[in-house]
Amino acid sequence: MRARLGFAAAMVLIFSLAACGSMNVVSEGGDSNLMLGGNDPVAYFAAGRPLPGRSDIKTEHRGLTYRFASDESRRQFITSPERYVPQFGGFCAQAMAYAVPAPADAGTFKIIDGKLYLFASARARLYFEMDQERNLKLAWHYWETEVADSSWRLQSWKRLLFRVPHYKSNAELDEEYARRFGKKPS
Numbered sequence: 001m002r003a004r005l006g007f008a009a010a011m012v013l014i015f016s017l018a019a020c021g022s023m024n025v026v027s028e029g030g031d032s033n034l035m036l037g038g039n040d041p042v043a044y045f046a047a048g049r050p051l052p053g054r055s056d057i058k059t060e061h062r063g064l065t066y067r068f069a070s071d072e073s074r075r076q077f078i079t080s081p082e083r084y085v086p087q088f089g090g091f092c093a094q095a096m097a098y099a100v101p102a103p104a105d106a107g108t109f110k111i112i113d114g115k116l117y118l119f120a121s122a123r124a125r126l127y128f129e130m131d132q133e134r135n136l137k138l139a140w141h142y143w144e145t146e147v148a149d150s151s152w153r154l155q156s157w158k159r160l161l162f163r164v165p166h167y168k169s170n171a172e173l174d175e176e177y178a179r180r181f182g183k184k185p186s
Contacts, residue, residue, distance in 0.1 A: 024089055028055075029055055031058070033063060035066050035090055036050070036066070036067075036086060036090065036118075040053040040066075040068045042073035042077055044084075044111065045116070050107050052067075053068045054068065057070065059074055059078055061077075061085065086118050088139060089147075089148070091103065091118070092104040092119050092124055093110075093119055093139050094120065094127050097135040097138040097142070098138075098164050098166075099146050099159045099164055101147050101155055102120055104118035105120060105121060108120070109125075110125060110129075112136065126185050130173070130180065142164075146159075
């Protein structure tokens with residue numbers, strides 16, 4: 001009897017997680033699928049930094065809510081949303097190079113070739129930049145082949161258990177950084 005209950009509980013958990021989306025969103029107020037922690041996506045480009053969006057100036061794009069600091073930012077976004085949306089569903093670009101959709105900090109970002117990429121931390125961005133071209137190619141490969149249409153939680157578990165061949169731990173990345181630049185990452 002216990003085995004059946006355990007199996008049933010595991011199946012419920014798996015199916016409930018499989019239903020979870022593949023975007024890094026938060027809930028705040030009446031917005032349950034809020035991107036960028038409520039920051040204005042246009043501000044990353046126009047101001048060079050994240051600015052909090054207002055809850056009364058927002059729009060929906062592909063089922064996600066974006067907030068804006070001004071009506072002008074909202075207008076720019078509506079005119080060309082793909083220019084401003086974060087890549088990889090708002091997940092950390094460094095982790096995506098390992099096929100792991102990890103939550104990102106909306107305040108740690110980089111604009112690359114006119115696209116917004118987020119990172120879990122300043123150190124994750126630093127690691128990504130050590131071999132930006134390669135990491136970007138790997139991240140896009142994994143996003144398109146494994147992550148984009150999957151449950152992010154199941155994908156994370158899968159790749160934390162079965163790591164990609166080129167996986168490096170933070171300690172290994174620290175060592176690589178020290179070898180290349182003659183100092184520890186700050």
